[in-house]
Amino acid sequence: MKLQVLLTGNELMAGDTIDSNSSMIAELITDYGWRIDKKVTVGDDLKLLEQQIRDLAANCDVLIINGGLGPTVDDMTSLALANTTGNPIAEHPDALAHLSQWCEQKGFRLNASNLKQTLLPAGASIIANARGSAVGIRMNIGNCLVLATPGVPNELKAMMTNEIIPLLAAQFSSDYIKTQRLAVFGLGESSIQERVNKHYPDWPDDVELGFRASMPVLEVKLTTRGQDASKKIDEWRGKIIDLIDDHLLGDMPLNLAQSVIAAAKQHKLSICTAESCTGGRIAAELTGVAGSSEVFPGGIVSYSNALKQQLLGVSESSLNTDGAVSKSVVKQMAEGALNTVGADLVIAVTGIAGPDGGSEDKPVGTVWLAWGSRENLKIEKFFLPADRHLFQTLVTALGLDLIRRHILSIAGLPELMTRRRA
Template sequence: MSTDIPRVQLLLTGDELMSGDTVDSNSAMIARELAGLGLTPCRRVTLGDDRGALAQEIEALCANADVLIINGGLGPTIDDLTAAVLAEVAGSGLCEHPDALSHLKQWCDKRRLVLNAANRKQAMLPNGCTLIPNPVGSAVGFSLLLNNCLVLCTPGVPGELRAMLPIILERLRARFGITLQKDVLRLQTFGLGESTAQQLVMDNHPDWPGEVILSFRAGAPQLEIKLSVRRVEDIPLRDRCREWLDTLFGDHIIGEGDTRIAEAVINLARESGVTISCAESCTGGMIASMLTQIAGASDVFPGGFVTYSNSLKQSVLGVQATTLESQGAVSEATVKEMVIGALDASGADLAVAVSGIAGPDGGSDGKPVGTVWLAWGDRQNVDTVCLCWPVERVLFQTMVAAAALDVLRRRLAGIDKQSSYFDQRRLR
């Protein structure tokens, strides 16, 4: 058992990856999980469903790696080649693996499906391989040794890969005697830019300790901030750095791990015993969609309203025709009336409303593309703000929906401080 850091390489397979029909997110997922063991892939190769090219690449990768993770090609169709090609390269031949077949039968029985010949193909695996259980899908993974390289084969479906990675990591830890691990604390934030966050840290903590690795992963709508240490004894130091970030970014921090902004809102509403609703125009239901992606959202979210046209704003939410005529749909007066209408129609305690110009057309000098009015509150107190996100349409909708959830989060959490992105995005 070696204590050296193993050299890891990745092979992603599938014509759909080469054509762009499928975007590769699996290699990023694998890399993030490997980082927890202090491992970083040194090479990544993507190939289509070409038997000769796959065989040649597998031989080359195994000659220069301690671990090769192959992702994809384990399905039931004729273009799923991984098992057959690997058996050919290893010179082992294929056989029907009894445990893989048993898994397939149970998977089909649970779904009241008939095990057909196409599905049964997934039980044809290289002789002598070791199974990697798949808790989610029909295709088990498997591993074998090829030229002293541990080859680990995983399905291409992201949800199945995600469920199997903990098993794979444990096998790597055991095989290579890995004791050095990276302990990562991940903070989810909204309303912070990557460069702004980095500059604030440098300005306020120029003596940032080298033992604590600070890194960022930008995304829409959230920014992830990571604090990593490689030694258990450095965790107290990391906790101190977390306190520094709380002071710098506290009201922007949504939660830890994979917390989403909608999840934070649902949890806060549940803890407070408050029900929430939304009235949407420019986001077209995205706010409600983000909320209902969270299990148990119905406890606090009776429903929302997508009122895209002026006539629906009037008939569903009770927005006055005179308001729409004099102020327009994208106005402070309209979103305030939308909030009250959502509260009345849903019976909720708290609501948020948005109306804006998503583009690419429809803007004016006074209300350019990217303009959005937000209103949020209860029957006694409704707050408003006008912001501008002059970005492409879907990103505009994503950021506006997240901002709507963020103002609810702040209200529910009792955060009185105005968000810094209000000043950055306020329409001037």
């Protein structure tokens, strides 16, 4: 089945509204092995709408039109369908019955603008709308089944689930499709592709490999279809997991903090933080995870040097001699946090987020991290030149991944970061 989507609405063209409806449609149909072949989006322009309906309907089996069924003058899907097919629009008894019932139920009075919603192209039938006043429109244009749906997301969702998907399932064959999504940190898209090319030059065409950067995590997605989809995807999932190796966080959706909290719980280890340049973001990420209180007692944001001394016991001489962004200071921050908070593990960071504060010796992007336990404290310097926001995001992610690796006894650094070691 070839399915296309036509979205209509000025708000979709002006940048005010981001289209999430077409993603919802795609997600709802994906389990049936169907996918959207092409999406077209136009404003509320009758001529343009007619032309798109004509072009799209001539080239697919199913056309879902979304939007333009409302009561106002800028809603013109019904009229465009009528003009395209050369049928007049007329009051449809089923649409009128739906609208009357809906108004009665809500205690609304039927008004003239609402009545516009009962005008359908001759020959069309309605699609029930459980959630709103606008019925959907179902008609054939040539060999194409055209389904016009409302733009309000919850109305669309109900109509897709209750009406349209059963209709399509009865009329078109569905496919066996399987998808797997993996969360990866510290390994680039091109490195993964290279490993695949090297180890599996025969990677099968029907196991689609996709990547999506969802900063700072990379999502690796495998899709396959057919009767043996489950078996095939398990096989190739195993192979890609081997290639991703210790950069694998787990199955999506998963962020770094969740994987750290899970690892800490599993190993019954508590974590504290001592943050300078990330200013509380590592703590905030950890406490963003439900149930984090079990392993995260708290942390210290020592942004000023005075607080580094006062709360973490960093020595004045180290601050004066080595500077706040130095090995000796990050070490003392880590030890200070372990002492003060009394956790098993620590993540400590001090760096130069910029845009000011850099020097020739220590340019913006320089950062020291210390992580681990009192007995096994690791210290590294990295260079992550980026704007302030991105720098803080990267350092936060790096800190979280390093403590994840520590807890899981993974020896190496994330590949992307080995090149950033300074």
